[in-house]
Amino acid sequence: MSKPIPTDRSESVFEDYKHEYDAKQAAVEANRCLYCSDAPCTKACPTHIDVPEFIRKIATGNLKGSARTIFEANILGMSCARVCPVEVLCVGDCVYNQMGVPPIQIGKLQRFATDHAYAQGWRLFEAGAPSGKSVGLVGAGPASLAAAHELRRLGHACTVYEKRPVIGGLNTTGIAPYKMRADRSVEEAEWVLGIGGVEVKTGVEVGKDITLDRLEREHAAVFVGVGLGPDTRLGVPGEDLPGVHGAVEVIERMKLGKLALEGVKSALVIGGGNTAIDGVRELAGLGVPSVTLVYRGSEAQMPGYRHEWLAAREAGVASAFHAVPVAFEGSGRVQRARLVRTDAQKKPIAGSELSLDADLVLMAIGQSTLGQLLSGLAGVLVDKGRIVTDESGATGRKGWYAGGDCRNGGKEVVNAAAEGKAAAQAIHRMLGGKDA
Ligand SMILES: Cc1cc2nc3c(=O)[nH]c(=O)nc-3n(C[C@H](O)[C@H](O)[C@H](O)COP(=O)(O)OP(=O)(O)OC[C@H]3O[C@@H](n4cnc5c(N)ncnc54)[C@H](O)[C@@H]3O)c2cc1C
Numbered sequence: 156m157s158k159p160i161p162t163d164r165s166e167s168v169f170e171d172y173k174h175e176y177d178a179k180q181a182a183v184e185a186n187r188c189l190y191c192s193d194a195p196c197t198k199a200c201p202t203h204i205d206v207p208e209f210i211r212k213i214a215t216g217n218l219k220g221s222a223r224t225i226f227e228a229n230i231l232g233m234s235c236a237r238v239c240p241v242e243v244l245c246v247g248d249c250v251y252n253q254m255g256v257p258p259i260q261i262g263k264l265q266r267f268a269t270d271h272a273y274a275q276g277w278r279l280f281e282a283g284a285p286s287g288k289s290v291g292l293v294g295a296g297p298a299s300l301a302a303a304h305e306l307r308r309l310g311h312a313c314t315v316y317e318k319r320p321v322i323g324g325l326n327t328t329g330i331a332p333y334k335m336r337a338d339r340s341v342e343e344a345e346w347v348l349g350i351g352g353v354e355v356k357t358g359v360e361v362g363k364d365i366t367l368d369r370l371e372r373e374h375a376a377v378f379v380g381v382g383l384g385p386d387t388r389l390g391v392p393g394e395d396l397p398g399v400h401g402a403v404e405v406i407e408r409m410k411l412g413k414l415a416l417e418g419v420k421s422a423l424v425i426g427g428g429n430t431a432i433d434g435v436r437e438l439a440g441l442g443v444p445s446v447t448l449v450y451r452g453s454e455a456q457m458p459g460y461r462h463e464w465l466a467a468r469e470a471g472v473a474s475a476f477h478a479v480p481v482a483f484e485g486s487g488r489v490q491r492a493r494l495v496r497t498d499a500q501k502k503p504i505a506g507s508e509l510s511l512d513a514d515l516v517l518m519a520i521g522q523s524t525l526g527q528l529l530s531g532l533a534g535v536l537v538d539k540g541r542i543v544t545d546e547s548g549a550t551g552r553k554g555w556y557a558g559g560d561c562r563n564g565g566k567e568v569v570n571a572a573a574e575g576k577a578a579a580q581a582i583h584r585m586l587g588g589k590d591a
């Protein structure tokens with residue numbers, strides 16, 4: 156199973172940024188819902204949780220029923236309640252927005268119901284009658300967890316191979332701690348696998364410790380949910396100086412243990428996406444005196460969520476827009492970044508160099524892809540590092556399925572959960588089972 160994570164972690168200093176509801180607040184909010192037929196909030200959710208149904212059940216005091224409605228659609232409903240960008244999904248589509256009235260706080264209500272289920276120790280699902288078939292799942296992130304749970308409900312035995320010592324994927328190692336801490340993600344993963352009949356092999360890297368051939372021989376089907384790889388690099392001089400790191404790598408260190416930041420006075424985070432925004436908020440929250448986000452476009456062109464960036468600005472994070480590093484310099488470790496200004500098309504402007512002090516730099520310009528893991532398998536197509544599948548998650552090789560970030564190129568936890576579940580149902584049909 157998962158290796159225990161230390162209790163004293165750098166991430167532990169962060170408070171929850173969205174306060175949880177007490178029973179009275181949840182009842183008031185649930186009673187505001189209009190229980191729309193053809194609800195847009197349900198359509199906006201990739202797992203199509205029946206939002207009016209679960210909210211109605213909270214309003215009538217049926218918390219167990221509410222939790223069941225959520226988990227039936229999305230077994231990762233507890234973490235999604237915390238980490239989903241609801242502002243651009245269900246809450247963003249609530250009809251109240253069009254009336255100039257605050258939308259229903261669907262995420263907070265979902266958290267109320269799912270936290271209650273965890274606190275009560277409710278186990279809402281059982282494994283199906285044994286099918287005699289076994290499925291191998293590569294990676295123990297949200298995609299594989301959702302797939303394994305669904306496969307167990309359908310009666311198939313599962314073995315999960317995870318290269319890290321901990322389970323939960325980026326939910327454990329990447330999510331900003333003010334949304335969810337690592338221990339909560341491991342608890343969720345163990346709760347999901349608590350359905351029974353799933354063997355978890357941590358510390359096993361597929362492709363290195365066990366071959367694809369062997370997986371194919373040992374299992375009737377294989378689901379690949381390996382996510383994305385290490386942070387990508389700019390390829391500029393000085394990028395290998397001590398003090399210049401990948402953002403996802405540093406976030407993982409903060410979440411699983413102690414991140415040494417003593418003496419760091421000014422940090423730069425390079426990038427304009429959600430990982431960059433998480434990075435600046437986390438460094439500011441950990442007490443780094445000066446934190447600056449450096450992005451090659453304008454503030455309006457940032458691909459990260461606007462509401463998250465506004466929160467970073469409120470936390471005192473500075474910005475350097477229309478700037479891109481051309482070199483990192485320092486003796487022994489990084490001390491400054493040399494940058495050039497960019498134009499409206501994000502192209503460097505010649506002769507426009509500037510320099511910023513930095514004793515820590517996080518590169519948050521994207522993650523590499525891992526699809527090449529399957530590139531030697533005849534029939535499997537890999538396009539720009541992504542594993543190509545049909546709608547259901549099936550690759551071009553019989554018995555091989557994929558879902559989550561390695562298939563969609565990097566979306567959200569809720570997409571990984573939806574794709575993992577859909578692939579499990581497709582595997583079931585392929586193994587001769589009736590429609591789930
Ligand atoms: C910094 C950061 C913050 C994020 N914040 C949010 C957020 O707030 N909300 C949100 O919804 N989404 C967020 N995301 C995105 C979200 O975490 C991912 O979309 C989601 O975790 C994808 O799930 P997955 O199962 O496809 O992959 P992952 O979560 O990456 O899990 C893949 C697993 O496979 C394992 N693995 C890889 N290769 C092998 C191999 N060869 N053999 C065995 N195991 C292997 C990995 O160790 C990992 O545990 C964030 C991502 C990052 C990087």
Ligand code: SF4
Binds near residue numbers: 191196197206207261
């Ligand atoms: S759109 Fe808003 S009001 Fe309508 S069902 Fe969804 S949450 Fe309730």
